[in-house]
Amino acid sequence: MTAPLRLFYIRHGETAWSLSGQHTSRADIPLTAHGEDGARTLRPVLEAIGFTHVLTSPRQRAQRTCELAGLGENAEIEPDLGEWDYGDYEGRRSADIERDHPGWSLFRDGCPDGESPAQVSRRADRLIDRLAGLQGNVALFSHGHFGAVLGTRWIELPVIEGCHFPLDPCSVSVLGFAAHHPDDRVILRWNTTPGSPQAG
Numbered sequence: 001m002t003a004p005l006r007l008f009y010i011r012h013g014e015t016a017w018s019l020s021g022q023h024t025s026r027a028d029i030p031l032t033a034h035g036e037d038g039a040r041t042l043r044p045v046l047e048a049i050g051f052t053h054v055l056t057s058p059r060q061r062a063q064r065t066c067e068l069a070g071l072g073e074n075a076e077i078e079p080d081l082g083e084w085d086y087g088d089y090e091g092r093r094s095a096d097i098e099r100d101h102p103g104w105s106l107f108r109d110g111c112p113d114g115e116s117p118a119q120v121s122r123r124a125d126r127l128i129d130r131l132a133g134l135q136g137n138v139a140l141f142s143h144g145h146f147g148a149v150l151g152t153r154w155i156e157l158p159v160i161e162g163c164h165f166p167l168d169p170c171s172v173s174v175l176g177f178a179a180h181h182p183d184d185r186v187i188l189r190w191n192t193t194p195g196s197p198q199a200g
Contacts, residue, residue, distance in 0.1 A: 003136040004182065007175040008049065009150065010141050012057075012065040013039040014169040018144070021093045024112070025083040026141075028060050035061075038170035039068035041194040045172065046061040046071060052136035057081040057143060057189045065170070066141040075141070080127040083143035087114020104147065120146070124153040149192075151175065154185050167191050 013035030017024040027167045055078040056062050062081070066072050080161050089097055089111045098104050110116035115123075127150070128151065131138060142150075148162035154175045167173065174189040 001050075001186075004177055005132065005134055006137050006153075007131060007186070008040065008046070008093070008137060008139045009167075009173045009175065010046075010065065010069065010146050011144050011147055011167045011169055011171050012059075012061040012141060013037075013068075015061050017091070018090050018169055019094075019183060022091050023086040023089050023093070023111075024061075025086045025090060027090060031061055031064050031132075035169060036064070036068055042172070044171055045194050046139065049137055051139045053134055054139045054141075055081060056141040057083070058145075059083070059143070062141040062143065066139075069088040069141075071139055071141075073167035078127070078140075081118060081140060081142040081146065084120050084145040084149065085111065087111040089114065103165065105160075107148075107160045108138055118163040120149050121153060121159045124159075125151045128153060146171065151187060151190070156185070165190065170194075 013031045015024065015029040015035055016030055017029050019032065030093040053070065054066065054075040056066045056075045058077050058079055059082065066075050084106070107117060144167045147167045149159055151165045151173065152159055152162045167193055169194050171191045173191055176186060176188045178184040178186050
């Protein structure tokens with residue numbers, strides 16, 4: 001009997017820019033020391049699961065989190081796990097962007113010279129289509145805003161709803177299927193961190 005697909009989405013550990021609130025997509029920012037410590041706390045949680053595939057964003061913050069969490073040896077680079085391309089807003093904080101563009105929302109407006117909501121939605125859908133061909137537990141090491149997009153698209157919501165799906169550094173979320181309705185895609189767990197009440 002084949003095991004149903006479950007996607008374990010792991011946001012990378014803290015970086016200097018995630019701490020300051022600066023948007024980080026193409027910039028290859030390393031983990032802070034605290035971020036590395038956080039990634040290590042994931043190891044006992046993830047080692048107990050067992051994965052058929054491990055995929056990671058090309059960025060070093062995701063790859064390093066994967067390595068420190070104990071899954072780096074079998075990891076494959078998946079370009080579609082990269083963060084939302086912030087274009088001209090790379091390195092800027094939301095509050096600064098909103099001063100220049102009042103009412104700006106990433107999930108509604110996207111980023112000039114970066115990805116629009118429609119573009120990042122298509123990327124998430126493309127990734128979901130490929131992942132649907134896998135079985136068992138699949139680990140995905142990636143980023144905060146792209147994770148929100150993947151979660152919304154997994155349950156067939158429009159990208160604008162991604163604002164309701166925040167992800168903390170070193171959090172684990174699980175996407176899968178309803179127990180008694182195996183064709184219905186559901187969010188089994190969202191934004192849990194080691195030691196949190198939901199993590200047990």
